[in-house]
Amino acid sequence: MASSSRRRRWAATFGVAALAATAGGSLVLPGSALAAPAGASASAAVDFATHCVPPPIAGIPDIDGTTTAQISVDNATPKVGDTVTVTYKVVKPAAGNPVDLALPADIMTPTGKVQLGGAQSGSVTVAGPKKNDPVPGKAPFPSFSMTGTFKVTEAGAITLSPGDYNIHTSYIMELDTPCTVTNPPAPVSETVTATGAPTTNERSLQLSSASGKVGDSVTATGTKFTAGASVTVAGFANGAVTGDKATATADAQGAFSVALPVNDKATTGVVAYEGASWNADKGAGPAAYAVTDGGGPHPPGSLDQKLNTQVNAGELTMAQAGDAVAMDAVGFGKGGRSRGSLNTVTVQDFRGGAAGWSLTGKVTNFTGPGGASIDAGKLSWTPVCVDGADSPSHCAAGSPGAVGKDGATLASAPNQAFTGGQFTVDARLSLNVPAYTKPGAYSAVLTLTLT
Structure with a gap:
């Protein structure tokens, strides 16, 4: 079962009721x-x-x-x-x-x-x-x-x-x-x-490195070339070969390996081909290759190591600080506002894409002793949403007003070119209790949904 921090839907309960969630x-x-x-x-x-x-x-x-x-x-x-x-x-x-x-x-x-x-x-x-x-x-x-x-x-x-x-x-x-x-x-x-088609060109080319300084050599390895053919390996820039070239002879299996010194700073790739000139039908590549800063060969005793890492996309999740809210008591015959604060909800958008998100809520009727109830429409909230440090997205709090059975927006972040971040969402809650509401404990379930 997925951990509770990954659940998309949570329920906060008022009064003495416990956390509620819908299964199925x-x-x-x-x-x-x-x-x-x-x-x-x-x-x-x-x-x-x-x-x-x-x-x-x-x-x-x-x-x-x-x-x-x-x-x-x-x-x-x-x-x-x-x-x-x-x-x-x-x-x-x-x-x-x-x-x-x-x-x-x-x-x-x-x-x-x-x-x-x-x-x-x-x-x-x-x-x-x-x-x-x-x-x-x-x-x-x-x-x-x-x-x-x-x-x-x-x-x-x-x-x-x-x-x-x-x-x-x-x-x-x-x-x-x-x-x-x-x-x-x-x-x-x-x-x-x-239906049949001309023979597919299966020639391929791999390089020992994707980059190097001016004067460095890169090893080019080819496969599926014509057995015994003379193969030219050359630098490639702006859609054409450069003056950086080396030759090799394909073995009986059509494979070869040769070192190519790269001196042209404009080089963006390396190609290999049979014949007198570059031809995609009898060649392979271009394989990407970049010339880095600092021309000239390595000084004695120095070596380069290419460092690679990766950033993996995560998920859109939320967590809440608690699952019950105690609201202020009101007097029979007086009624008025029963106030409380929503347990803080933390939204984490670690997807790293372009999609925004929306956090909405809806509430049931408040039920009390002997079947007495307070209508869900009498609960209102004033939402607050705060961006975490360095969050690419900016969240917007929902409008103050009634929550009700049909629900309302607590907070949201828009679609944009690059989204993500961590956000803290709170709300002040207010239940307008009629003056002659039957005495006793009342509870309702407020369900929050993140999409």
């Missing part, structure tokens, strides 16, 4: 299907037995059902070497919403495989967008589409069959529901007929 959102499937690419071929919808494994937290048994799916392509008559776009549409998933709770929109991302057969074997990885319509409780899941590409390597009839698919949901926590073909392969839904 683990099986959401995408909403309305994507349209197939323009010019997509006609294809057949097929049915196949499917075994789906709900996340353990759902508390329901595995699902054995039937999936109806359809495979289509953007080019049914490609040539060898062409790239074909494949659309895998799940017209009718094997599972439905197993709970009474309605599931919200845009919380899942589907992925899957399309199996190739006939003239070409293998599989195509496909994925769909994070987009789905709301799913009512106990309702069938709507259809969804995933797309991917494959390169045609063989001439002839290539069959495409729907394969396994997985449903990843981001609702309360991150969960997966894998669905596998019970008796693979599934029936063929689409066939493309590939």
